[in-house]
Amino acid sequence: MKPVAEQELIQQVIGWVKQNGLNGASHTEISESTNLLESGLLDSFAFVDLVLFIENCTQEKLDLLDVNPEEFTVVKSLCHLALQNGH
Amino acid sequence: MMPQRSFRSLFRGFLESAEGFPQRPALFVDGESLSYANLRRIVCKIASAIRTLRSDQESFSLVAVLAYRSKTAYAGVLGSLAASKGYVPLNPKFPLERTLQMLALSDCTVLIIGKECLPQLSGLLKAADRPLVIILPEVASLAELPSRNPHHRFLFADQLPSREDFSFEENSTPASFAYLLFTSGSTGIPKGVPISQGNVRSYVNYICQRYNVSEHDRFSQQFDLTFDLSAHDMFVCWERGACLYCVPDNSIMAPAKFIRDHELTMWFSVPSVAGLLSKMRLLSPRCFPSLRFSLFCGEPLPASYARSWQAAAPDSIVENLYGPTEATIAIAHYRWDSQKSFQECSNGLVPIGQIFEGQQFSVTDSHGKSVPLGDAGELCLSGSQVATGYWHNLEKTQQQFVRLPGADDRLWYRTGDLVKQDESGNLHYLGRMDHQVKIRGYRVELQEIEAVLRRACGTDQVVSVPWPVHNGSAEGVVAFVSGIKTLDEARILASCGNLLPDYMVPRKIYLVDSLPLNVNQKIDRGKLSSLLEGVA
Structure with a gap:
């Protein structure tokens, strides 16, 4: 499978959040610096679904056991982490 | 009623731990560790401030605490109890309307505010239906607050009495309030549950013995204070000199x-x-x-x-x-x-x-x-x-x-x-046996969501369904609406978000031609759930 570029993954994540997010996500502006939890766009359940979606896109498992939360709640850093994990 | 000498109030449990283990950590919050002695110092200042209100404030038995995962949140709870008042936890994550409702229902006129909740304070002060006394233990004087809100009184950090001004008097009895919590109410108005010191004392005694809690324990504190399970974390922990990790x-x-x-x-x-x-x-x-x-x-x-x-x-x-x-x-x-x-x-x-x-x-x-x-x-x-x-x-x-x-x-x-x-x-x-459901552990009356939806949609034909449900527990709720031609989902969701906590706001709203009925002519919630199976 062709590796996913970070920008491409960011766009896929934003699209996913718009479709599946909470509190009117489809009508909210979401950028790569959006904090998905603080903004209320995702709750913890939806976040897990997003992680599974990202794993599906990258075909890599995301290991979050020893990662600081601030590193994976913002769109850009989450995507960066997802791609870094696999390399 | 005279206090019973043998009764050990919740604050006494904390106080004896503070006397027994003054230098041990009592609280880890916001990256900072506070010893029992340091936490006690803040608590005594708050309690002393509440006591000074005795003379010029009508008699009151409850103090509201609007603070979130901060020193003030925990010191506010303990300070209220030290002053022999019950506490009413408020939640900055709840919509302002709901907080105002809880405040009005509780009859509280004294509020302890965490600095992290200052953004919510202005709206609350503007809309409050009575004069309030606002205690801000971590906020130095902000001149604009009193000048913009002349009907309310403010006690800032530098105006609080010193810790030495406070000596604890055990005035609590088993019947005294420990806390007043609000749960979802089927009529659309939150339902208050007053829990007494005696109720919590029975629980704490039983649990401390069962789990052999000691000063070496380190407790998680995961629940918001508006969720009663937080009372376990705080009072079981502090009863035995352990440390609470927020x-x-x-x-x-x-x-x-x-x-x-x-x-x-x-x-x-x-x-x-x-x-x-x-x-x-x-x-x-x-x-x-x-x-x-x-x-x-x-x-x-x-x-x-x-x-x-x-x-x-x-x-x-x-x-x-x-x-x-x-x-x-x-x-x-x-x-x-x-x-x-x-x-x-x-x-x-x-x-x-x-x-x-x-x-x-x-x-x-x-x-x-x-x-x-x-x-x-x-x-x-x-x-x-x-x-x-x-x-x-x-x-x-x-x-x-x-x-x-x-x-x-x-x-x-x-x-x-x-x-x-x-x-x-x-x-x-x-x-x-009724329409109450648990969403992520929170007790929710579906009728309360539907009451808000009816007003927002302008039709009586609304129904909410817990969804998705795994292992008997719901992750959220979705709504079905009928009887209107078009659905402005963003507006309705915003309206729900203004009145309901986020876990009660529907994730999606579906416009349907008609709501399905069962043989008893009641709305067939099971059929609606099976429709959701189809779209999942």
Whole structure:
């Protein structure tokens, strides 16, 4: 499978959040610096679904056991982490 | 009424720990550790400030605390209790309208505000229906607040009395308020549950002994203060000189690293957290070696979660706790046993187990008579942990707090939970007898959501359905609306968000031609759920 570029993954994540997010996500502006939890766009359940979606896109498992939360709640850093994990 | 000398109030529990272990850590919050001596210093200043209000404020028994995962949140709770007042936790994550409703219903005129809640304060002050006294223990004077809000009085950090001005007087009795919590109400208005010092004291004594809590323990504090399970974290911990670790907001979703970094010994959460960690592969075998006890409460515990957690924390005892807010935190327990518990589970759910020693229960039919062993019935509870009624709501009190036919004069709380007792004495939770659901552990009356939806949509034809539901627990709610031509989903969701906490705001709203009815001409919620199966 062709590796996913970070920008491409960011766009896929934003699209996913718009479709599946909470509190009117489809009508909210979401950028790569959006904090998905603080903004209320995702709750913890939806976040897990997003992680599974990202794993599906990258075909890599995301290991979050020893990662600081601030590193994976913002769109850009989450995507960066997802791609870094696999390399 | 004169205080009973032998009664040990919740604050006395903290105070004796502070005297016994002044230099031990009492609280870790916001990256900072506070010793018992330091926390006591802040608490005494707050309590002293509340006391000064005695002379110029009408008599009051409750103090509201609007603070979130901060020093002020915990010191505010303790400060209220030290001044012999009960506390009313407010939540900055709730919409302003709901906070105002809770404030008005509680009759509170004194509020302790955390600096993290200043953004909410202006709106609250503008809309408050009475003059308030605002205590800001961590905020230096802000001239614009008093000048913009001349009807309210402010006590800033530099105006609080010194710690030496306070000496604790034990004025609390078992009947004094410990806290007043609000749960979802079917009429659309939150329902107040007043819990007494005696109720919590019974719970704390029982739990401290059962779990052999000591000053070496490190407790998780995961629940918002508006969730009554937070009272377990605080009061069981401080009773024995242990340290409370407030899980930061950004770690709540994935607290595995927090448990490991702080080597927590006592874990307490809703089962959904175990489910999330499991789904994110964060429950690897032996990943939580420090835990002594892992407690779950608030919603049904699936056996698969208990098993995974046990493997992740092999040295910890895993227990399923059960209890409605009206029975003070929890009133039944079941200890997970990897060898035999699977056979004791029904429908893949861990039993709620046995009622705490000293508390009473009855499984009754619709006439309030005990059912034979093994039959399903409503769980009724009585004893020193059980409240005596709702806050300013006689009708609801008379419905739920009753005397059972053929029994003695004692008052029983009808939980509305359907249970059965097996031959070994374990109780099993079977479901609700009404439209109450648990969403992520929070108690939610679907009628309350529907009342808000009706107003927002301008039609009576609305229905809300818990969705998705896994292992008997809902992750959220979705709504169906009929009787209108077009649906402005964004506006309606915004309107719901202004009145309801986020876990009660529908995730989606579907416009349908008509709402399906069952043979009794009632809305067929099951059919709506099966429609959702189709779109999932």
